[in-house]
Amino acid sequence: MRKRLTVNTKHASYETIKALYTSEKNSKIKTRLLTILHLFEGKSSVEISLLLKQSDATIRTTIHRYNKFGLEGLKDLEHPPKKTILTxxxxxxxxxxxxxxxxxxxxxxxxxxxxxxxxxxxxxxxxxxxxxxxxxxxxxxNYSKTRAKRLSNKIDKETLTNFREELSNLIISKDENTVILYEDEAIVTSEPSATAVWTKVGVQPIVKTLPGGTRKRAVVFGATNPETGDLIYQISDKGNSDNFKSFLKYGL
Structure with a gap:
């Protein structure tokens, strides 16, 4: 039969524990102080475990630590830093x-x-x-999983920069009778999608691809009016100029 645990009264009085319990902000310490208060009141570890919704083993560990170390025993133990496997x-x-x-x-x-x-x-x-x-x-x-971005070998960075500047100036200078649509095409292809890979946080991985090819595909032309939210789209078998002109006629 297990020995019934009692409080080691040399560490603090019931009134001192009660005052500390009332002023304590840390929820873990507060619960441990309440454990000692219940023990002062003559309750068993099993009874305290039922009151505090903790296992009897946890309650008995709290009591043993208090009886041996006093109030310091109610604080969380400091764990030594883990040794790193790699230098x-x-x-x-x-x-x-x-x-x-x-x-x-x-x-x-x-x-x-x-x-x-x-x-x-x-x-x-x-x-x-x-x-x-x-x-x-x-x-x-400082690595995270990021999906790679495809970048064509034929891209001209200077042309891209100039286009962005021209578009920005156009938006700023347009009159009220001018409507600007944001248009893009999405290609659904049999080529597998680029998967997420481990890369430095903030770094976009790039998968270089060759233009053209014989993969099966479907092209979705789409445009939206950023001011009204209106959206139009058209699905075509090829992303050529004829289908693009057809989409423009359809959309306008």
Missing amino acids: SDELAIVDNILKESPYNSGLNYNNWTGELLVNWVSLNFNKKISLGTAYNIFSRL
Whole structure:
């Protein structure tokens, strides 16, 4: 039969515990003080556990800590910092390899994953890390999963910049009889979508693609009036000039 626990009265009086309970702001400490108050009042650990909706083991642990250490025993124990598995130099190496494709590290994979990092660390550092640790490393090195953006090899950055400036000036200078529509095309293709990959926070990954091709596709022409919210669209088999002109006639 278990021994019934009692309060070690040398640490503080009932009135002192009650006053501390009344003024305490921390909910955990307040509950532990209430545990000692109930014990002062003659309640058993089982009775206190029912009153406070805590396990009997938790209540008995609180009582034992108070009886041994006093009020200091009611505070949360400080845990020593966890030892890092990888050194700062090793983390720097990992940071560098994550910036590149796994192919550059001799691995036949497109994108980094937690499982792949676990295997890489084992092969290169002869250290075993868990999958959770791998994801913690991603977070510690400021990586997040971001979907890659495609960028054509033929893009002209100067032309793009000039277009944006011209569009901005047009919007500012238009009169009340002018309607500006934002138009774009969406291509639904048999080419797989780019998946999210681990990359530095704030860095947009790029997947370079070749123009043209023989993939099956459907083209959706669409335009919206930003002032009214009106939307028009047309689905075509090709994104050529004839279908674009047809869409303009349909929309206007």
